[in-house]
Amino acid sequence: MTVAESVPVHSPVPPLAGRARAVGGSPVRDILAVTARPEVINFAGGLPAPELFDAEGIADSYRAVLAEQPARALQYSTTEGDPALRAALAARTTARGLPTGPDDLLVTTGSQQALSLLATALLEPGDTVLVENPCYLAALQAFGFAGARVVPVPGDEHGLDPEALEELVVRERPKLLYTVPTFQNPTGRTLPADRRAAVAAVAARRGLWIVEDDPYGELRYEGERLPWIASRPGAEDRTILLGSFSKVMAPGLRLGWLRAPSELRRACAVAKQAADLHTPTVNQLAAARYLADHDLDAHVRRVAGVYRARRDALLAGLAGALPEGSVWDRPEGGMFLWARLPEPYDTTALLPRVVRHDVAYVPGAPFYAGRPDRRTLRLCFVTQTPEEIGEGLRRLGEGLREGAAED
Template identity: 70%
Template structure:
């Protein structure tokens, strides 16, 4: 009989059983989105949330979209429910090309690849362009999901300083000369998170820097049609110095409905072909029925009239937020006045920490997104992003009254 000191026998392991392989190392460098986590925290109906960049659901043209699906499932059900080409529905690409051309960027259907949301377009670009360790330049602060995408690609992300008008061309030129980047990612019109718009002169400087230093540009334009004030600024993709090195990302999420998950990529031929191959490996093609319904909607409905109504509603909501901010934020705070889009960017006075104050705000049933996670470089703890699109003006006013109590 064994003594108490005897080592117990090792349990038998079934033959062929071994520990599972670990998760990919690339996951260790990519954090979950703080915005998505805050949205889960503030999903309670009593919370007035300025946190999410969500289109207003009551403004969706549900009847028009329902009619479009009904039409394609009645007239062409087999085609709508069948596998399709990777490049995308020809009718949809033709309609998107016409809309881009009307906005000052001559485009043919063959210049476009339909993607599963513009987020996939960014992933395809990362797959096609970025080797592990490649340098990607980004605005600082930057759209969070872009930082996730570049992290998964194993890129080294380098921030470029900004001011109230966006990226600083002199800083871009100096950093590009030093870092030899593969790609610059920018949201030049109504940027997320700041709502800023890059002026035409700076766009020209960015295009010329790309030509001088040999990097690609990913121009993300999810908000460009949501202009309330001022005049449109030409696309980077249309500048002669950047036309052969710019990929333009577009989306129906903000002008039709985000649940459709429909985006598009306009890129030079060689890069577009590489993205087609990457997409074949990712999902073969974007949903046939959703593409067909979107194309039918664009044929049968007046999207421009719908967007005009959305813009009018969002303009009133932006104005309600700007009107209420002086009483809501501590004395000495600063904020911008975006000419469109979905966001106001605010900075609290020195000594305030927007992340630390969020729990107090949620306790008063109001929420925002702290600005710190958007920074790739040194974060500004006093910054915060406020989305004005999801709530009507009276709800915005009430939310700001609650915010004032939280910051009191």
């Protein structure tokens, strides 16, 4: 046998699926990796403040569950979710104005999984999805992996325009509308009550699923709480409401849920069986125990009070940091503020120069499904103290001025 005969011939391995090649990673996570140095004041993340986690209360709940029912906590569970947790979630949802029973809910591994399950259950490749413009980035990724055609709905400083929505529904025949109507990511905007009613009416008239994502709604600092779109007349049988503990308890628990009409909920449960069988049992039991033994609402009020002071610090310093002619929103809650610089600023091009000053933001361009506004940027204000925010804005102003001078 010759040497050539003894060496196996290596043919190329089959390629990745087209959806894996077509959908990129998260620019936000890429920025966080680049700016992970401790000296960087990072307005780029979407992370809740870790020092505000009720770590002891959560630890108490885990200890109680593992001491009292270790076999159940460490065993497989039902796909739909732990009954005690679903009962507690149903009670909280009902108390907020949307009558809900435990069987209306499916527990998911974070609300991000709920998006993936809905994409699997509802979307065929080539189906059209309508989104806000700009839109939560990971939703764009989930719909992109499903092979959907994503179309942005025009809007203004108050959110999407219901008249433009109806025109697009008639023209594009979409499967669903995805919206974060309260303290939206990335803009921090809240859709007014009249527009919520109008969106529900469009869905009822035209035959449309609404996916209403609400991870930030409990983090309200001022103003009155607005009813969910899911509670509006005409939307009852066509709205999927998504919730999460990530921003109000802890994201590491990876606990979310969806509330959906029965047929769609069952389809999502089947998709979840294929994905992960069920969300970790011990996490579900610990969360249910926490809700039983602790006052989550009081904890959220404490967190919101701290976040409000941080939002106010950001608002107080923006005028001195951003170039003249910039505009920004005043969020009533949530975690994010959206700003638009004047022409000819390009926040993507400027970011590497700003990072040299040990401060970071997220450029707005990746959040757009259509043509991006390259003057925009997102600032997360909840993970820094007011003093750190002031210093971060000083650095941001220096970086923007230096970057503009280099251009």
